[in-house]
Amino acid sequence: SRDPGNTQARHVLQRLDARTRPWTVGAAYTRDTFNDEREPWQESALTIGRETPVGSLLVRGSHADRFDVTDRQVEVEFYPSFRPGTYAFIGVGVGSEKILYPENRVSLDLYQSLGRGFEVSGGYRRLGFADTIHIYLATLTKYAGNWMLTGKAFVVPDNALGDAWSYHANARRYFGAAGTSFIGAGYSHGFSREEPRGNGDLIRVDGDTVRGQAELDVTDRLRLSVSGSTSRQQREQREPLWQTTLGGGVTIRF
Secondary structure, rough: OOOOOOHHHHHHHHHHHHHHEOOOOOOEEEEEEEEOOOOOOEEEEEEEEEEEOEEEEEEEEEEEOOOOOOEEEEEEEEEEEOOOOOOOEEEEEOOOOOOOOOEEEEEEEEEEEEEEOOOEEEEEEEEEEOOEEEEEEEEEEEEEOEEEEEEEEEEEEOOOOOOOEEEEEEEEEEEEEOOOOEEEEEEEEEOOOOOOOOOHOOOOOOEEEEEEEEEOOOOOOEEEEEEEEEEEEOOOEEEEEEEEEEEEEEEEEO
């Protein structure tokens, strides 16, 4: 709790959780509303996770309703830790209707601590729609006491329209007995969501988004999360589109 960026401490905590509270189950819900006449977007997810001595394993089932269309996706995510300060994120997903979610999704990230509270990562996303979308990203994180400051950049190469860039900045303040509860705020230019998961998250817009988020350990076994954001997206010869997103979730450890 005194030094959230301490890689050795995080490595030890992961091994302790794998012994004492290895399982988690969770549910989350997100609703997007707009200032024009379109219907709200809704997305819900159920997850089950397992802490292991080498990393966290998570299975997520998602359900989305957008534009009077329904789609579902199942994902498996793994966060292997190779040594203190070096770990990865590996994810694969499959969509059912192949409309809102991609037919298949692959995610890869590699994280490395540089010392003095700095951490860098590089990653890749492959979203298998009718036209496969490739996304490359880089992240720089600085831990300073109970603060975590993050800058992230995405690029989607496109030979016809030109590369699409998206930038994200976030700040979190950790607190609580275990130092894992946090409250945070962020700003994005480009994609309104930090982690594009479906076709609605990949629309090329000149947009600006501000967001807030909090995750709180209510007890040793119960964790609650809330989030909210508003995004202003420019449109040619039309008024800007405002998109407001509200979400919440609950996780139980046992």
